[in-house]
Amino acid sequence: TCALWQLLFRVLSPLPAGNALASIALEVQARLVKSALCSQGYPRLALAQLPEDGSQGSRELLLALSWLLARGPVPEQMLAQTRVPLGDEMTVCQCEALASLGPPAPHMEAEGPVDVRHVQWLMGKLRFRWRQLVSSQQEQCALLSKIHLYTRGCHCDQNLGHLSVTEAEMLRDPEGGQKVSGAGAAHNLDLAYPKGLHFSCTPGVGPRTFWNDLWLIPRLLPGDWAAPLDPGGASACSLLSPLRVLLRTLEHESRRLEAVLAWRRAEPVFWQWMDTVLGTCAPEAPAAASQPTFLPWVPECGDGELELVVRELQTLEEELREAVERRRVAWEAKARGCGRGPEWSAARRAFRETVEKELGALQRCWEQDSGPAPAHGPHRLVRREDGAAGDRDLQAAELIRTLRSQEACLEAVLRQLQGQCRQELARLAGALPGLIWIPPPGR
Amino acid sequence: MSIVTVQLGQCGNQIGFEVFDALLSDSHSSQGLCCKRENEAYQASCKERFFSEEENGVPIARAVLVDMEPKVISQTLSKAAQSGRWKYGQHACFCQKQGSGNNWAYGYSVHGPRHEESIMNLIRKEVEKCDSFSGFFIIMSMAGGTGSGIGAFVTQNLQDQYSNSLKMNQIIWPYGTGEVIVQNYNSILTLSHLYRSSDALLVHENDAVHKICAKLMNIKQISFSDINQVLAHQLGSVFQPTYSAESSFHYRRNPLGDLMEHLVPHPEFKMLSIRNVPHMSENSLAYSTFTWAGLLKHLRQMLISNAKMEEGIDWHVRPSLSGPSSLGKMSLNKDLHFNTSIANLVILRGKDVQSADVEGFKDPALYTSWLEPVNAFNVWKTQRAFSKYEKSAVLVSNSQFLVKPLDMIVGKAWNMFAS
Numbered sequence: 001t002c003a004l005w006q007l008l009f010r011v012l013s014p015l016p017a018g019n020a021l022a023s024i025a026l027e028v029q030a031r032l033v034k035s036a037l038c039s040q041g042y043p044r045l046a047l048a049q050l051p052e053d054g055s056q057g058s059r060e061l062l063l064a065l066s067w068l069l070a071r072g073p074v075p076e077q078m079l080a081q082t083r084v085p086l087g088d089e090m091t092v093c094q095c096e097a098l099a100s101l102g103p104p105a106p107h108m109e110a111e112g113p114v115d116v117r118h119v120q121w122l123m124g125k126l127r128f129r130w131r132q133l134v135s136s137q138q139e140q141c142a143l144l145s146k147i148h149l150y151t152r153g154c155h156c157d158q159n160l161g162h163l164s165v166t167e168a169e170m171l172r173d174p175e176g177g178q179k180v181s182g183a184g185a186a187h188n189l190d191l192a193y194p195k196g197l198h199f200s201c202t203p204g205v206g207p208r209t210f211w212n213d214l215w216l217i218p219r220l221l222p223g224d225w226a227a228p229l230d231p232g233g234a235s236a237c238s239l240l241s242p243l244r245v246l247l248r249t250l251e252h253e254s255r256r257l258e259a260v261l262a263w264r265r266a267e268p269v270f271w272q273w274m275d276t277v278l279g280t281c282a283p284e285a286p287a288a289a290s291q292p293t294f295l296p297w298v299p300e301c302g303d304g305e306l307e308l309v310v311r312e313l314q315t316l317e318e319e320l321r322e323a324v325e326r327r328r329v330a331w332e333a334k335a336r337g338c339g340r341g342p343e344w345s346a347a348r349r350a351f352r353e354t355v356e357k358e359l360g361a362l363q364r365c366w367e368q369d370s371g372p373a374p375a376h377g378p379h380r381l382v383r384r385e386d387g388a389a390g391d392r393d394l395q396a397a398e399l400i401r402t403l404r405s406q407e408a409c410l411e412a413v414l415r416q417l418q419g420q421c422r423q424e425l426a427r428l429a430g431a432l433p434g435l436i437w438i439p440p441p442g443r
Numbered sequence: 444m445s446i447v448t449v450q451l452g453q454c455g456n457q458i459g460f461e462v463f464d465a466l467l468s469d470s471h472s473s474q475g476l477c478c479k480r481e482n483e484a485y486q487a488s489c490k491e492r493f494f495s496e497e498e499n500g501v502p503i504a505r506a507v508l509v510d511m512e513p514k515v516i517s518q519t520l521s522k523a524a525q526s527g528r529w530k531y532g533q534h535a536c537f538c539q540k541q542g543s544g545n546n547w548a549y550g551y552s553v554h555g556p557r558h559e560e561s562i563m564n565l566i567r568k569e570v571e572k573c574d575s576f577s578g579f580f581i582i583m584s585m586a587g588g589t590g591s592g593i594g595a596f597v598t599q600n601l602q603d604q605y606s607n608s609l610k611m612n613q614i615i616w617p618y619g620t621g622e623v624i625v626q627n628y629n630s631i632l633t634l635s636h637l638y639r640s641s642d643a644l645l646v647h648e649n650d651a652v653h654k655i656c657a658k659l660m661n662i663k664q665i666s667f668s669d670i671n672q673v674l675a676h677q678l679g680s681v682f683q684p685t686y687s688a689e690s691s692f693h694y695r696r697n698p699l700g701d702l703m704e705h706l707v708p709h710p711e712f713k714m715l716s717i718r719n720v721p722h723m724s725e726n727s728l729a730y731s732t733f734t735w736a737g738l739l740k741h742l743r744q745m746l747i748s749n750a751k752m753e754e755g756i757d758w759h760v761r762p763s764l765s766g767p768s769s770l771g772k773m774s775l776n777k778d779l780h781f782n783t784s785i786a787n788l789v790i791l792r793g794k795d796v797q798s799a800d801v802e803g804f805k806d807p808a809l810y811t812s813w814l815e816p817v818n819a820f821n822v823w824k825t826q827r828a829f830s831k832y833e834k835s836a837v838l839v840s841n842s843q844f845l846v847k848p849l850d851m852i853v854g855k856a857w858n859m860f861a862s
Contacts (some may be wrong), residue, residue, distance in 0.1 A: 115813035117709065124708025132700045134607040135444070139575035 002054035005030050005063035011065075011074055012036040037064060044065050059277060066274045075260045084246075087164040087380035088144055092399060148383040160382055164294045166246070174243035362409065444577035444697045446492055446682075447569045448506040448596060452590030453515045453542075454615050455582040456508055457667060459517045462582075463504045466493055467529050469679055469830045475614075476794055476828045477584040487826050488684035488694040494529065495572050501801045502529045505573065507565045507612035508536035509597070509608035511543050511589045517809045533651075535560055535569065543588030547629040548590015551636075565599060570605070578609030578699045585633045585861055586617035586626035595636035602640035609699050612677070616648040616848060622729045634792045634849075643707045646845060651751035658754045660724045676830065680837040684848055685790060685823040695823075705821045706786045706841045718745050718842045720753055721836040735791070735799035740837050742789070743803045749844050762808030784842035786819045796824045826862035828834055 011031040013036075037047065047064055069076055079288035091251035144165070151163035165173070379394060429437035450459035468490040475482050494502035504523070508531065515710045522854045537558065537665055543550045570576055579601055583594035594612070602661050617626045636643055652673050656665045660673070681702075683738070684694040695701060707713050720738050723731065739751055748760040760780050787809075794795050805816040829835050 034770065074833040117811075119815060120711075121709045121818075124706055124710060126701060128609075128708060131607045133698060135575070135700075139444075140605075144576060228787045325480065 001056065001058045001061065002026055002060055002063065005033060005052075005054055006066060007031045008037075008061060008068075011068060011078070012300075026054055030054070033064075044069060059281070061283070062274070063279060065276075066270075073265055079256060079260060081258070082253070084249050085162075085378070086166050087382075088148075089380055091378045092394065095346075144381065145383070148381070152383075162383055164380070170243050170246060174242040359419040362413075444492070444575040444698075445495075445573035446577055446699055447504055447566065447573065447581050448493070448565065449579060450508045450519075451558045451581065451583040451597065451656055452510055452587055453512075453595045454512055454584035454587065455594070456515050456519045457588050457647060458613070458615070458671045458674055458772065459506060459508070459582050461668075461671040462492065462678050463506070463523070463529060464526065465672070465679040465830070467502065467582070467677040469683060471528070472830065474828065474831055476833065477658060477826055484694060485634065485684050488756050490587050492684075492698075501527075503570055504529060504535075505530050505776075506531060506535060507562070507569055509538070509565075509589075509593060510536075510595065511539045511541055511550075511593075513538045513540060532538070532569075535565060536808055537565055540822065543584075543592060545587055545623045546630070547592040547595075547625075549591070550588045550590075550636040551596050551632070552592075554589070555593050555596030559596075559600065562597060566597075566601070570608075575696075576608060577697050578642075579605070579610065580611050580613065580699075581640065582613045583633075584615040584617070585630040586621055586623050587629065588616075590615075591629045591633040595640075598637055599640045604642060607642075609647060609703055609799075610641045610645045611699060611703070612637055613645045613647070616646055616650075616845075618649045618653070619848075619851070621649075625859075627852050627859065630852050631771070632705060638713060641713065642701050643715055644713050645678075645717065645839075646716070647675055648678075648751070648848065652685060655752045659752055661727075662724075673722070675839065676722070677719050680719055680792065680829050680835055681717060681790060681839055683829060684794075684827075685792075685825045687857050698713045702788060702839065705788050709785070710839055711815055712785050715839055715841055716847050717837060717839055718751060719835065720745070721832065722752065725831070728831060733836060733858050735836075737805060738834060739789075739799060742836050746784065746804075746838060746840060746842065747782050747809060748780065750841075760808060770821060782842050782844055783811060784819070784840050785811055785814060787821075787840045787842075788823045789820075790837045790839070791824045792821065793826070793828040793832065797825065799836075 005026060006029060009024075009032060012033055030050075034052075036050055042061065042064060044063065045061045050060055087161075147165060147168055151168055153163055153168070154163050195284045233317060244407070382393075426437065429435055450456045454646070466489055470486045475485065477485075490496070490502055493505055495505055497503050508516050508519065515535050520531050520536065533707060538786070539554070539558070543554060566579075569810075581594060581598055581601075583590035585591050598610060598612060601608070614637070617623065617630065634644075649670070652664060652670050655673050656662045656669045664671050672776070682698060685698065687693055687695040694827055706715060712831070720742050721731070721733060741756065744750070744756050744758060745753070748757040750756045757780070760782075762781065787804055789801055791805060801820075801822050804820050804822075807816050810816055810819045
């Protein structure tokens with residue numbers, strides 16, 4: 001049973017695999033599993049009522065697992081999470097960016113009046129960071145382009161034609177011991193070393209500095225460089241050469257792929273078995289409209305603050321429930337009061353038409369020249385001279401065009417909203433006699 | 444990351460030359476007080492930032508030179524080439540034959556648009572040479588016609604075309620008793636335009652630098668070259684490589700960005716000043732020793748008493764014991780001798796720099812009420828010494844230092860306009 005809890009936790013957890021997961025207690029994992037299943041709409045109440053120490057309930061857990069497997073391609077999703085990227089990749093769709101926004105931050109009550117100048121200060125810092133991020137990305141693109149250009153004809157796969165950063169780096173320095181000439185301090189390319197943006201080197205122009213530039217790239221690529229590392233071998237990896245580390249991770253990936261294939265072959269047997277399992281369960285009443293919510297709860301911590309947070313969450317939940325009820329009652333009263341009179345339906349029709357028109361305009365503007373929607377997930381960057389693209393390939397020029405038109409749409413909307421804002425401010429300022437209104441310099 | 448310098452007008456070009464010269468000679472200095480490997484890293488970082496490499500090994504300054512007269516530019520180019528250690532790019536300059544007659548409008552509305560394409564092309568070429576580009580450093584004076592007018596125009600163009608790059612303008616504040624009649628008009632017009640398009644305005648007052656030459660360096664006949672060298676020394680001690688905060692194994696990649704983030708994120712407070720200690724002639728240097736405690740104490744007092752140099756500091760000015768003034772309200776009668784800061788950055792270079800104690804700068808009484816010292820104050824420490832000074836400290840600060848001079852200029856301009 002414990003193993004099933006842990007398996008469910010691993011499947012439902014949004015975090016990538018790592019040593020951190022192993023250290024979470026079983027009760028906590030169980031709680032999180034219940035909470036995640038509940039939020040995904042899992043219908044069986046019996047699971048919610050299981051004890052969290054792993055003493056019973058293996059049948060319910062098995063049913064939950066099969067429910068998840070039936071809903072979506074779980075093994076494939078997990079494979080995608082731990083994929084080893086050999087090429088230089090970039091995502092085209094906005095899904096990842098939107099997903100990583102997460103739930104909105106809790107509303108923090110400011111302690112006393114907040115000085116707007118402090119807020120302006122923080123806003124300015126954010127702006128600077130943003131600009132630096134854009135500059136870094138431009139730098140990364142320029143270097144990637146150079147590497148792709150200089151390694152033309154080096155790849156055994158004719159479709160690709162040139163090397164990616166990983167591939168080129170493996171060729172340059174498979175043992176991880178070489179220093180790059182020209183750099184002041186000696187930095188070994190050690191995959192286990194935390195990536196940092198601080199180094200000094202003299203990039204120059206021309207192919208002779210190619211190896212220098214190549215060495216810069218792993219420092220600039222965000223995130224993924226740590227992904228290929230096998231969690232169990234993180235400390236051991238630092239002693240292995242980069243090439244061996246890469247080979248090892250590729251071997252792990254192959255084994256996982258083979259395991260998934262084996263699963264797919266044996267799957268029909270699993271479903272037949274699950275049918276029998278479901279048959280042995282007592283039929284359940286359909287889940288009540290309001291399920292108990294599960295607050296993630298870490299028992300060992302015993303920190304007073306956490307208990308406070310838990311209590312606050314519970315009160316918040318109560319308040320929300322009451323507020324929802326009140327709103328619903330009020331709206332019903334209002335809607336009933338409006339009645340079905342011709343005035344009301346005419347107004348409603350007018351609203352609907354305006355909204356539809358606006359949405360339609362936005363959508364049209366959005367979809368102009370866009371062609372088929374680009375696929376989700378990361379794409380490998382390949383530089384081609386001849387312009388011959390395969391069916392499933394996306395052309396950078398087209399994507400750029402699409403993005404530019406989307407940007408233009410959004411900017412138009414932004415300008416319109418800013419204009420409305422300015423008008424409103426001017427109206428407010430005009431309402432106060434004797435007030436001189438100095439608008440900020442338009443940007 | 445690299446910085447592209449735009450030198451405008453007589454002032455900008457002459458200062459620009461001294462800055463590049465100071466940077467390169469410091470990076471080649473053998474008195475860095477550090478090991479060879481460290482020195483090499485320092486040199487490499489300085490070179491990457493300000494110079495590009497040519498085939499025969501002579502570094503080329505990442506600079507664009509602009510002037511409406513040919514004389515100063517050709518002097519600058521030849522001085523650089525004569526040094527033998529570095530030079531300007533062959534096609535990096537743009538000049539005309541007419542001059543601007545100290546007329547801001549002529550620079551901004553006539554020369555600017557007329558030569559916009561050529562100048563921006565030069566700049567673009569220089570930016571494309573950079574593998575990683577951080578921003579622009581624009582050197583100009585406020586009082587003349589070319590530097591001020593074209594400077595304002597070019598900065599605005601850079602804002603439009605390179606909106607993600609950083610822009611710092613190095614501005615020369617004219618002598619109070621300057622020669623140009625319309626210098627106050629020129630100054631105000633420049634400042635108001637720059638405030639919208641630049642990210643940071645680093646101000647050097649001619650009067651202050653002149654005094655440094657006279658009192659600290661003991662120079663009898665002060666020429667522009669002396670003044671510019673003092674200026675270059677101050678700028679060099681800010682922009683030479685410093686360690687990044689997180690780990691002291693690497694030199695900071697983006698000093699311009701880090702500096703701006705610390706000091707000028709607020710859009711309405713963009714003016715920065717530089718003060719450095721110690722500063723003296725080479726002869727005196729040989730006989731002097733310094734302690735960090737002494738240097739920092741002087742620097743702190745220079746800050747709060749708004750002194751521009753070590754000599755003649757008013758030690759009576761002290762922070763008020765009752766703490767910073769309440770939210771936003773400062774009575775008009777309050778003694779404006781105390782220089783309140785919004786933010787400060789102290790850069791320390793030299794021997795035993797880790798032992799330097801900067802607690803004195805973290806006093807909340809030095810800062811405004813809406814920013815805590817933990818956010819307002821930063822310190823960068825680097826072991827490698829700068830330019831023959833065993834220990835040197837420089838303070839870049841966003842404070843009230845320009846309130847009086849600005850009031851004076853505005854007052855004079857208004858009087859002139861209204862008369």
